[in-house]
Amino acid sequence: QVQLVESGGGLVQAGGSLRLSCAASGAAFGHTFSSYVMGWFRQAPGKEREFVAAISWSGTRYADSVKGRFTVSRDNAKNTMYLQMNSLKPEDTAVYYCAADQSYVLNSVATTYDYWGQGTQVTVSS
Helix, strand or coil: CCCEEEEEEEEEECCCCCEEEEEEEEEECCCCEEEEEEEEECCCCCCHHHHHEEEEECEEEEECCCCCCCCEEEEEHHHHEEEEEEECCCCEEEEEEEEEEECCCCCCHHHHEECCCCCCEEECCC
């Protein structure tokens, strides 16, 4: 069984910060979590799911809309990925999902990811 569990969402005022976590567990991860590309996506009401950030063993990738404000990181010893979100804007309001990809490529396309969490709500008030 593979499980990704997001946490850290909530309500914050514009300009504020939040830190999301994504904990991975299950036989598919075991001792190989570090080899997975991990990604963050978000989906606002009435909109399609969009790429936010991704991290591999060798690098990171960000959507233009979050560059300079969001930072993705991971702790392979804890099988956990993080998303530090600073200077939040109302347009960042969405359900944030973490995902895992076995392709070794920093993909921004949701369909390339193999495993998904249930999501955590982030609401930024103006």
